[in-house]
Amino acid sequence: MQQSSPVVVTENLTKRFGEFTALDSFSLQLDRGRILGLIGPNGAGKTTAISILVGLSQPTSGSAQIAGVDCVRDARKIRQLVGYMPDTFGSYDNMRVHEYLDFFGAAFCIERGERKKRIEAVMETTQSTYMKDRYVEALSHGMKQKVAIARTLLHDPQVLIFDEPANGLDPQARIEMRELLLRLAEMGKTLIVTSHILPELARICDQVAMITHGRLRAFGTLEEIMRDISQERTIEVQLLSADQLDEATRVVREFIGPEKTSQITASAAEATVRFRTVKSETDITKLLALLVTADVAISRFGEVQSNLEDVFLSVAKETDERDKQSQSTLAAATAGRSDESGGTE
Amino acid sequence: MNNPILQRELVGILRTRRAFALQVSIAVLFALLVLLRWPTDALVDLSGTQSRQVFRLFGYGLLATLILLVPVFPATSIVRERISGTLALLINSLMSPWKIYIGKLAGVLVFALMMLVMSLPAAVACYAMGGVDLVTGVLALYGILMLVAIQYATLGLFVSSRAASSDSALRITYGLVLFTTVVVLGPHLFLQGQPGWLSDFAFWLQCISPVPAVMELLGQGDVGSQGVISRATTSWGYVVSSAVITAAYVWATVTRLNSSMLDRARSSGAITDDQSHSTQLMRRLMFLVDPQRRKSSIGKWTNPVMVKEFRCRRFGRSHWMIRMVSGCTILSLALSILTTTGTMDWSVETIGGILVVMQVAIIVLVTPSLSVGVISAERESGGWRMLMVTPLSAGTILRGKLLSVIWPVLLLLLATLPGYAVMMYIDPGLRLQIQQVIICLLVTAGFVLVLSATISSLFDRTASATTTAYVVLFSLFAGTMLIWLGEDAPFGRLTVETALALNPMAAALSAIKAPGFTQYDLVTTNWWMMGTLTAIMLTVLLTQTWRLTRPQ
Numbered sequence A: 001m002q003q004s005s006p007v008v009v010t011e012n013l014t015k016r017f018g019e020f021t022a023l024d025s026f027s028l029q030l031d032r033g034r035i036l037g038l039i040g041p042n043g044a045g046k047t048t049a050i051s052i053l054v055g056l057s058q059p060t061s062g063s064a065q066i067a068g069v070d071c072v073r074d075a076r077k078i079r080q081l082v083g084y085m086p087d088t089f090g091s092y093d094n095m096r097v098h099e100y101l102d103f104f105g106a107a108f109c110i111e112r113g114e115r116k117k118r119i120e121a122v123m124e125t126t127q128s129t130y131m132k133d134r135y136v137e138a139l140s141h142g143m144k145q146k147v148a149i150a151r152t153l154l155h156d157p158q159v160l161i162f163d164e165p166a167n168g169l170d171p172q173a174r175i176e177m178r179e180l181l182l183r184l185a186e187m188g189k190t191l192i193v194t195s196h197i198l199p200e201l202a203r204i205c206d207q208v209a210m211i212t213h214g215r216l217r218a219f220g221t222l223e224e225i226m227r228d229i230s231q232e233r234t235i236e237v238q239l240l241s242a243d244q245l246d247e248a249t250r251v252v253r254e255f256i257g258p259e260k261t262s263q264i265t266a267s268a269a270e271a272t273v274r275f276r277t278v279k280s281e282t283d284i285t286k287l288l289a290l291l292v293t294a295d296v297a298i299s300r301f302g303e304v305q306s307n308l309e310d311v312f313l314s315v316a317k318e319t320d321e322r323d324k325q326s327q328s329t330l331a332a333a334t335a336g337r338s339d340e341s342g343g344t345e
Numbered sequence B: 001m002n003n004p005i006l007q008r009e010l011v012g013i014l015r016t017r018r019a020f021a022l023q024v025s026i027a028v029l030f031a032l033l034v035l036l037r038w039p040t041d042a043l044v045d046l047s048g049t050q051s052r053q054v055f056r057l058f059g060y061g062l063l064a065t066l067i068l069l070v071p072v073f074p075a076t077s078i079v080r081e082r083i084s085g086t087l088a089l090l091i092n093s094l095m096s097p098w099k100i101y102i103g104k105l106a107g108v109l110v111f112a113l114m115m116l117v118m119s120l121p122a123a124v125a126c127y128a129m130g131g132v133d134l135v136t137g138v139l140a141l142y143g144i145l146m147l148v149a150i151q152y153a154t155l156g157l158f159v160s161s162r163a164a165s166s167d168s169a170l171r172i173t174y175g176l177v178l179f180t181t182v183v184v185l186g187p188h189l190f191l192q193g194q195p196g197w198l199s200d201f202a203f204w205l206q207c208i209s210p211v212p213a214v215m216e217l218l219g220q221g222d223v224g225s226q227g228v229i230s231r232a233t234t235s236w237g238y239v240v241s242s243a244v245i246t247a248a249y250v251w252a253t254v255t256r257l258n259s260s261m262l263d264r265a266r267s268s269g270a271i272t273d274d275q276s277h278s279t280q281l282m283r284r285l286m287f288l289v290d291p292q293r294r295k296s297s298i299g300k301w302t303n304p305v306m307v308k309e310f311r312c313r314r315f316g317r318s319h320w321m322i323r324m325v326s327g328c329t330i331l332s333l334a335l336s337i338l339t340t341t342g343t344m345d346w347s348v349e350t351i352g353g354i355l356v357v358m359q360v361a362i363i364v365l366v367t368p369s370l371s372v373g374v375i376s377a378e379r380e381s382g383g384w385r386m387l388m389v390t391p392l393s394a395g396t397i398l399r400g401k402l403l404s405v406i407w408p409v410l411l412l413l414l415a416t417l418p419g420y421a422v423m424m425y426i427d428p429g430l431r432l433q434i435q436q437v438i439i440c441l442l443v444t445a446g447f448v449l450v451l452s453a454t455i456s457s458l459f460d461r462t463a464s465a466t467t468t469a470y471v472v473l474f475s476l477f478a479g480t481m482l483i484w485l486g487e488d489a490p491f492g493r494l495t496v497e498t499a500l501a502l503n504p505m506a507a508a509l510s511a512i513k514a515p516g517f518t519q520y521d522l523v524t525t526n527w528w529m530m531g532t533l534t535a536i537m538l539t540v541l542l543t544q545t546w547r548l549t550r551p552q
Helices: A046-053 A075-081 A097-107 A112-125 A141-153 A171-186 A198-204 A222-229 A242-256 A258-263 A281-293 A308-344 B004-015 B017-037 B049-069 B072-084 B086-091 B097-129 B134-160 B166-181 B183-191 B197-206 B210-217 B234-254 B277-287 B304-312 B318-342 B348-371 B376-381 B383-388 B394-415 B418-426 B428-458 B462-485 B493-501 B504-511 B523-549
Strands: A006-017 A020-031 A035-039 A061-066 A082-085 A159-163 A190-194 A207-212 A215-220 A233-239 A264-267 A272-277 A298-304
Touching: A006 A046, A006 A190, A020 A046, A020 A061, A020 A190, A020 A207, A020 A215, A035 A046, A035 A171, A035 A198, A046 A061, A046 A159, A046 A190, A075 A082, A082 A141, A097 A112, A097 A141, A097 B304, A112 A141, A112 A171, A141 A159, A141 A171, A171 A190, A171 A198, A198 A308, A207 A222, A207 A308, A215 A222, A215 A308, A222 A308, A233 A242, A233 A281, A242 A264, A242 A272, A242 A281, A258 A272, A281 A298, B004 B017, B004 B072, B004 B097, B017 B049, B017 B097, B049 B097, B049 B134, B049 B210, B049 B462, B072 B086, B072 B097, B072 B134, B072 B166, B072 B462, B086 B097, B097 B134, B097 B234, B134 B166, B134 B210, B134 B234, B166 B183, B166 B348, B166 B462, B183 B197, B197 B234, B210 B234, B304 B394, B318 B348, B318 B394, B318 B418, B348 B394, B348 B418, B348 B428, B348 B462, B348 B504, B376 B383, B376 B428, B376 B462, B383 B523, B394 B428, B394 B523, B418 B428, B428 B462, B428 B504, B428 B523, B462 B493, B462 B504, B493 B504, B493 B523, B504 B523
Parallel strands: A035 A190, A035 A207, A082 A159, A159 A190
Antiparallel strands: A006 A020, A006 A061, A207 A215, A233 A272, A233 A298, A264 A272
């Protein structure tokens, strides 16, 4: 298989639970050796997408393939190709770490001799050899995460799917986790990682997929996504005192127009006004003049560099507004139809 | 009601559909019981025999209901809070341990009181039929039952404050309930009427159980008195022992309700292989199979799920199996030897009856504790999801899980068989009867195992599955015996025989011709019934396991 050939392919993947659509026409392609960050708010559909990819859930429509194997029709083969770490550890009481790994190795039908070597190797990779005799339930959260990753590596899968691997880890453990994920990618593994800790993802991911309300809103490298939304810039006005917050907000609102009011964020605690705008640099300079004319004392005025968090918030907000608009349009249309039908009666 | 815990606990219990169904069932069942014997003809039963017979059944029914249901809620109450983290919040609040304890206890007791109140109309009907005294009959019975509720609620809370998980709390509680209700009656059975302090001790030991007290109140004398006139103070004996035991439970639980309860040291993971040769040798001699030895890898032909089940079970390791098997062998032999050498008037059939009851008790208590979590515990801990992403098939998973229960149960059963060898030595003509009994026991074990595993597959919480399994099993094994107690009043011979045919223990007792079961022929019918039920449940279990391993 070539370095650039897509390993994970999903096409119009849709999953409905009755009336509720958990995943809506989810399509993406991921190349070998890449790290994909799957981000979205709680209930966005990330775990649903992952569950379909690992064969735990069946899509209502659409298809998903890993290394050319259909995730739905050939779930047994998929299990050999994918290493999955769910957000819950799934520990067993009274079992030591090496017994735990030995069980999963045996479950993946790895020969006894080979299994011993594999257990040693994956523990070395995850730097967890020192805990092999400890009881699983007595491990700290960070240690458990390492053991869980070791477990996913046992059968040497091509694709690794980690659901919230950095969740609940302390800063040191997070750094170790980040290094471990990068090491796995260097080993040629393809990784799909979900996380709420976006700065962590930004540091390791080659590609990012953003999901809200079950729909893929943005997909590509971080730079590509930022470029797409960078027509809108975030400007921050830092005031000397929060007393002038209302006045500054009024000037900004008048400047960017009343229809864009929702894009303004004022913080009394930080004495800042933030807003997003597509206006040019020259126009923005005019705002500074307006603020000065209005006697607003400013300590700093400038553009805020976007990061993954800003990008995510921007995409999420935009899609939320778009959804609300389409819902209200639909509601208006429905109301109009019922009025018409009422009139004919 | 100024205790927030009492309000929360009580509302929490009453909100469940289970509590509602329970109360309605109690009211309906006892009403039906009275209705069955309500006089419909013009003749008046001046002796009050019918009424006393109904009252007797009513008393035993209520006692069984309380013993089965009261410990369920307190047994999970503290441990559940500890696991979810809310106990730390309670301990850190301004509430004293006493207030927390009283809130939890009162919540359960109010519920128990409500159950008793639901049975009051039936009790009043018994009284109205005549023949039952208000003070020494109805009120005394309710007084004893209230004590039973308090004793078992405090027992549940005591276990809950020490258990590691909800389901283990339930298992231990039911084990202790069985011990304090039935097992403590044993020594008195053998030693009654003999002079000496041992007989006195046995008498006080049996007073721990509420059964003799209730029997005395219902005018049935003493358990297995066999014509021996017993001291008529069993009820007061129970009142005293119950008060002492309850106080001990309360003290032991309240002193535990502090921050030290949350301090649990993590195991350092010491391993014998890393220790000196002398230590390794000592441990080998102590344990025979050292639990801290590094285990070898799972073999090629071994079911990995079975090995996993043994390894992750607290008492599943080999050294525990050896201990349990040895204990059962000693108990079985001791029982046979004691009964044959210690009593002159007990027949071989009676000894056989006692052995059967002991074996069935072990099966009914141990088998569900092993099998009721086989699927529900995996689903609860998230382990099922992990199993699903391995290439293991539903059949392999289920086979491994069932085998991990079959082996220990079979070993325990084998360990209890030497008693029969003693019996066959005394009376070689018993060979066929003993063969039938052994088949009955195997059928019982199979049925209990499949029933518990099926219940496990239908629940995603082990505590609920455990409660359901024990309630179903105790209803089947003890409930049908209640119907047997009510033969001729209110139940006819056919009803009793049909009910007993459902009970494998009754079938085994009839096979061994134990006293009270000689007139029934239950063996063949019971085997057919158990076989059919086991096959149906096995089908449900297989279907449910297959369904659970499918993509959602």
